Amino acid sequence: MAVYTHLGAEDLAQLVAQYDVGELVSFKGIAEGVSNSNWLVETTQGRFVLTMYERRIETADLPFFLGLLDHLSAAGCPVPRTIHDRAGDAWRMVGDKAVALIEFLPGLSPSHPSAAQAHAVGSALARMHGAAGDFPTQRENRLAPPDALAILQDCGEAALAAIDPQLPAILDTGAEIVAAWPNDLPQSVIHSDLFPDNVLMLGDRVTGMIDFYFACNGAMAYDLAVTHAAWCFDETGRNCDRNLGHALVEGYESVRPLEDRERAALPLLAEGACLRFIASRAQDWLETPADALVRRKDPMEFMRRLEFYRANGQGAFA
Numbered sequence: 093m094a095v096y097t098h099l100g101a102e103d104l105a106q107l108v109a110q111y112d113v114g115e116l117v118s119f120k121g122i123a124e125g126v127s128n129s130n131w132l133v134e135t136t137q138g139r140f141v142l143t144m145y146e147r148r149i150e151t152a153d154l155p156f157f158l159g160l161l162d163h164l165s166a167a168g169c170p171v172p173r174t175i176h177d178r179a180g181d182a183w184r185m186v187g188d189k190a191v192a193l194i195e196f197l198p199g200l201s202p203s204h205p206s207a208a209q210a211h212a213v214g215s216a217l218a219r220m221h222g223a224a225g226d227f228p229t230q231r232e233n234r235l236a237p238p239d240a241l242a243i244l245q246d247c248g249e250a251a252l253a254a255i256d257p258q259l260p261a262i263l264d265t266g267a268e269i270v271a272a273w274p275n276d277l278p279q280s281v282i283h284s285d286l287f288p289d290n291v292l293m294l295g296d297r298v299t300g301m302i303d304f305y306f307a308c309n310g311a312m313a314y315d316l317a318v319t320h321a322a323w324c325f326d327e328t329g330r331n332c333d334r335n336l337g338h339a340l341v342e343g344y345e346s347v348r349p350l351e352d353r354e355r356a357a358l359p360l361l362a363e364g365a366c367l368r369f370i371a372s373r374a375q376d377w378l379e380t381p382a383d384a385l386v387r388r389k390d391p392m393e394f395m396r397r398l399e400f401y402r403a404n405g406q407g408a409f410a
């Protein structure tokens with residue numbers, strides 16, 4: 093989860109009354125996720141997700157994130173739309189925090205994805221890249237390799253070593269990734285965090301892509317590399333399932349074939365993806381309040397993936 097903030101029944105009922113969605117019937121905190129507080133809200137008219145923005149999200153970015161949901165949903169992508177309040181606003185403030193009411197989508201996040209599911213996710217990602225191409229608002233990636241490296245440098249070698257003695261090695265490896273990073277690959281708006289827990293599926297069908305709160309303008313092949321790193325390993329990050337990897341890339345290319353230079357860059361892009369998740373996980377590990385109802389994620393799972401991509405190069409995708 094996360095629920096970082098307590099909202100009482102009266103607070104919720106008052107909030108729901110600002111929307112044309114019927115009356116509050118029940119609500120409960122959602123335990124999945126790490127960044128925001130989420131509640132499943134049931135009203136006399138249906139189910140919704142209430143999100144309170146907590147970590148790494150600036151209110152100034154909400155028009156981008158919430159406008160993107162509406163843009164992609166209108167283009168036929170399986171993306172939840174934002175429910176606007178009676179005044180037409182996509183988000184409101186509760187105290188000093190912004191909240192939004194989001195369409196609830198059916199489906200389950202696969203714990204052990206099959207190749208058919210990976211194929212479907214690859215296709216859905218490519219369709220999303222196509223549909224996002226004419227989204228008019230821009231947002232830069234604030235977790236690009238130089239940013240991720242700076243986060244790790246701020247954590248400091250000693251604190252990283254306290255998480256795991258192997259972790260400080262990322263400081264040198266990260267600098268190499270930054271130096272080699274390509275900046276001229278084809279761009280669109282990218283999700284950049286499409287882990288299995290951000291995809292809802294019914295069987296082999298993608299019914300929801302959620303949690304666009306790291307979305308930004310960026311290289312489409314980087315998004316595919318993030319998704320490869322997120323979907324194709326076991327939990328330890330030691331073992332890559334190459335069949336899943338093939339299915340994912342094949343699904344993507346069934347909608348949008350990669351250019352040769354994008355395919356050539358995939359191993360480095362995947363290293364950059366690992367760097368980004370090592371950085372946010374290390375930072376969260378060190379900063380998460382002890383009383384937050386949230387499970388910290390282990391940065392070492394992505395150190396091992398990074399080793400895999402470095403050791404295998406193009407072979408990681410062959």
Ligand SMILES: Nc1ncnc2c1ncn2[C@@H]1O[C@H](COP(=O)(O)OP(=O)(O)O)[C@@H](O)[C@H]1O
Pocket residue numbers: 093094122124125126127128129130141172194195196197198201289290300302303305
């Ligand atoms: N639109 C939605 N429809 C159905 N379930 C959702 C929706 N949005 C979020 N959820 C549920 O809430 C969980 C956490 O949401 P998420 O946006 O991933 O939070 P976080 O940003 O904290 O990771 C998801 O794993 C999913 O179970």
Ligand SMILES: N[C@@H](CCOP(=O)(O)O)C(=O)O
Pocket residue numbers: 124125126127128285287290303369372373389
């Ligand atoms: N997916 C990232 C963390 C971002 O968390 P999310 O719950 O907002 O998707 C990771 O696994 O490190």
